[in-house]
Amino acid sequence: MKILIATAYDYPHAGGLSTHVATLKAGLESLGHDVDVLSFSDVSPVSRKLLAQGPSFLLNKLKKGKGIIWSHQMRKRFLQALIEKNKTKQYDVINAQDPFTTLAAIESGIPTVSTVHGYMTFESISKGSLDEGSAEAKYMQDVEVQAYKGTRKIITVDQRLRDYVKDLSGVEGTAIRNFIDTVGFKPNPEKKNEYRRKHGIAEDIPVIFVPRRLTKKNGVIYPALSLPMVLEKFPNAQLIYAGSGEALAEIKQIVAEKQLDGHVTLLGAVPHDMVKEYYALADVVLVPSVHSAGVEEATSISALEAMGSGSPLVACAVGGLKEIINNGEDGILVEEKNVEQLGEATIQLLSNPEEGQAMAAKAREKIEKEYSHIAAAEKYLEIYKSALK
Structure with missing residues (x-):
């Protein structure tokens, strides 16, 4: 099987999502499958700064939440363009790692499976990027619902996230708990x-x-x-x-x-x-x-x-x-x-x-x-x- 793992965040980077992607890729490849990764890191530095990060910073000065929405929307567009560019590789499936990437992948027409790592809207509120109850927070949650309803299958990294997705969108997911490379991480x-x-x-x-x-x-x-x-x-x-x-x-x-x-x-x-x-x-x-x-x-x-x-x-x-x-x-x-x-x-x-x-x-x-x-x-x-x- 030829698999594309895609994320609107950087890869590799210091964080659980990046670790998850790298470890899943290693596991799939060890079973004989071809795996590529597309991420925000594959976008040119100039485009990243001029079209996503710079405007996001300025928009947040106008109103909290405007910037993060702009950034996510631009990341979705970038990922959509990258996926279209790589369609010649004839992927069997895309495994999207976040709601905005899910929406980009769905538009490609390639069968899409989505992994849910967290509570996107609530995590943005927790970090102070969004105000609870704001129009921006509602927009982000609407994106989550759209992604969960549009993807073919949902995987969540624990049971609570499975329940969250079901409560929010009515879609039944499959909980597969996180994992590690048991060869790379061992007692020393x-x-x-x-x-x-x-x-x-x-x-x-x-x-x-x-x-x-x-x-x-x-x-x-x-x-x-x-x-x-x-x-x-x-x-x-x-x-x-x-x-x-x-x-x-x-x-x-x-x-x-x-x-x-x-x-x-x-x-x-x-x-x-x-x-x-x-x-x-x-x-x-x-x-x-x-x-x-x-x-x-x-x-x-x-x-x-x-x-x-x-x-x-x-x-x-x-x-x-x-x-x-x-x-x-x-x-x-x-x-x-x-x-x-x-x-x-x-x-x-x-x-x-x-x-x-x-x-x-x-x-x-x-x-x-x-x-x-x-x-x-x-x-x-x-x-x-x-x-x-």
Whole structure:
């Protein structure tokens, strides 16, 4: 089968959607299928800036939401043109990764399957790009409905998103939970100190790693808020963030107010292969997701990667995280936004490394059985084939 995966966002980029696309592509190709990816990154830099990003910035100055709508509309046009240009490759199916790309793909006439990764409108509200209840928010939700009703098949990355799509549009989707490359993400305890030397981290320093985009729904302020409590027990502990986003300024403010300079490292967006090294060198990984403007975490790829890498994991009990983690068995779940519980769980794993490693070993077993990218690719193929009937 010849498959085109398309997205109106950048690819590759630091984020769950890009990771999903790369991992799905690898899984499908390992099964013998041809897979191409088209994304906003394939648009010329001049067109991106002059026709999408520049006008979007100016329109947002006039009214919040106008800019993001313009940007999405232009991305749809760009993707539609790219798909038309590549029709000679005779794709059997397009797997669109967002509602605007779905609409672009449908217009090509090529059978289209859509993967729903999140709550597009509510996530824009959560990030502050849209005002709740505004005409712009209604337009974005109308686009979602149009896309869900127009596509041949819908795949959602968790059950809650399946319910959301059904409630919003009346369309029944299929939930296939997120997955990881179980070969690429694996325990590497023998390289822990090697990676620490590479990144300038002493072997005896307790390391807490947060592999998250710095956005509100990811709860990234809470590790910094809990760090003073951890430092009382482990005064040389280091908190390391890998990601970028609009919450960066708030984290920096917390670091300044609580005098955490020297204990917090903000790496920004880092290559995916480097993230693997930080999983290996970390003592504890935090995935502190929260509810935000109706948005909750799906099956977190960061959590799956931590579990696959054999890293002791603490996560908040929201969304799909409650499904993939058995509290106290293969990770620790804490109440969202609860700084004290987050700090206590971190201290528990730092104080009892054997307990953490026992949980991590069980987590790895679960990943191998339930979250392999090969098994997921086989499920996607079944949906593709059903869309062609």
